[in-house]
Amino acid sequence: MKKTIFILALAICLPFLLKAQKVELTPFGGYVFPGTMQGDYADIRFKDNAQYGGMLSIAVSRVMDVDFIYNRSDTKAQITYANIVNNISYLEVPVSINYMHIGFTKNFRVNPMVSPFVGFNLGTCLIYPKANYSDQWFFSMGINAGAKIYFSKRVGLRLQAQGLMPVQGTAFSMFVGTGGGGTSVSVYSTLFQFGFTGGLIFRLGKM
Numbered sequence: 001m002k003k004t005i006f007i008l009a010l011a012i013c014l015p016f017l018l019k020a021q022k023v024e025l026t027p028f029g030g031y032v033f034p035g036t037m038q039g040d041y042a043d044i045r046f047k048d049n050a051q052y053g054g055m056l057s058i059a060v061s062r063v064m065d066v067d068f069i070y071n072r073s074d075t076k077a078q079i080t081y082a083n084i085v086n087n088i089s090y091l092e093v094p095v096s097i098n099y100m101h102i103g104f105t106k107n108f109r110v111n112p113m114v115s116p117f118v119g120f121n122l123g124t125c126l127i128y129p130k131a132n133y134s135d136q137w138f139f140s141m142g143i144n145a146g147a148k149i150y151f152s153k154r155v156g157l158r159l160q161a162q163g164l165m166p167v168q169g170t171a172f173s174m175f176v177g178t179g180g181g182g183t184s185v186s187v188y189s190t191l192f193q194f195g196f197t198g199g200l201i202f203r204l205g206k207m
Helices: 002-019
Strands: 024-030 034-036 043-045 049-059 063-083 088-107 114-129 134-149 155-167 169-177 179-189 195-203
Touching: 024 063, 024 155, 049 195, 063 114, 088 134, 114 155, 134 195
Parallel strands: none
Antiparallel strands: 024 049, 024 195, 034 043, 043 063, 049 063, 063 088, 088 114, 114 134, 134 155, 155 195, 169 179
């Protein structure tokens, strides 16, 4: 299901990619702070660790990019749960957390060399235990903000803060009253991963 959503989003963005003349390729690395995910039977605390990945940004206008993002961190999950006799038990499992997102970046060009930006992206998150446990897929969302600093027409530096969130559930509601009616959709997650990344920008295409 999550893979289908990712492929569908790619298909929606395909017309923009075909028209693009400027492309930025950015391998990056950084740091992610610890975070906790609450479950029905256990709490999972993901330790802080390094993160790394890459981003392909395609300009669809002078100030708007479509982004394809892969972000990974290899860390340890500390699991706290109640066992069969209601004693608290602890377990530590090495895991990798993988985000595969498509999103948009809004650039605010101060001058040809400096461009602050904000962005929003969504896709899938794969939490993969490196032991005898099942992997888990989640729909996920992310936000970021930072600045691009260009040293030349072809090379620059991207610095950003980011937040990533696997979605654990959704809710839909409908209401009717004397003042009218309406519907609402909400999502929730107990894990929010905040971190920083930096990477070199390599610009391709026409300048």
